[in-house]
Amino acid sequence: MGVWQLLMVGLVMLLGLLGVLVPGVPGRWLVWAAMLWWSLHEQTGLAWVLLVGSTVLLLVDQVVVWLLPPRRIRGVGITRRMVVSAGAGAVLGFILLPVVGAVPGFIGGIYGSERRRLGGHGPAVASTRAVMRAVGTSVLVELFACLLVVGAWLGAVIWG
Template sequence: MGTWQLVLVGLVMLLGLLGVLVPGVPGPLLVWAGILWWSMSEKTTPAWGVLIGATALLLVNHVVKWLLPARRLKGVGVTRQTVLWAGASAIVGFFVVPLIGAVLGFIAGIYGAERVRLGGHGEAWAATRTIMRAVGTSVLVELVACLLVLGAWMGAVIHG
């Protein structure tokens, strides 16, 4: 694999890392695609090992990422309606305020739905914070998994 192709693979994976933090961008998929591209070009045992390990880790990450928030949200009593309002508000926010609108809309949607459901500001704000912690935990788990994959790739590139 040439230097430029290796740099491009690294840029795809860097885009994947940024995608973990940006709603709507499939970060882990981009990281995995970079590993796939590299391993298909290298065709060595360590490259295939990194691909297999990355695939397994990202699949486990996918399951854990969806299980963690669901468990925390059920404990607080968050309804599906709240999640739907938050998602709809995030989509509207994305188009109203570029770049940060999706996050602002998501938070506003959660707060609005919880304010209607719970009736008071204090309870709604506490529920909003809990939901945001759960979502933050999910993002952190996804980011750590992608960083581990990137680290394995870098180790294989440096070693090989």
């Protein structure tokens, strides 16, 4: 696979990760479609294993998100800055402490955004709890699964 195609696959995966954070955008399926595209062009044993593994993981993720309480976005005070901070925190946490760092990074991003907005520790903690109860858990589960898929793809491209 050429460099340009790898860049395009990476770009679609990045758009999928961003799509997880935006309601109504099929981020999970963009990540999967990019993995499918890469696997069909690569056609190696590793590529097929990653495609099957990501398919199973993202289907299980879909079921888990369906089983979680529905998202209640209105009235919680979610801002674009918070979404960007939470996503950036999850990605940074995933990079600094592979896999498990995404969770504290996501929550830390929400807390940091709320601390800036509200000014104090107490109100920021209360707001972070409210956001995590309303939408954070389902977004975090979906983002975590997509980060695992993207991380596996990156590992295969770099070391495979």
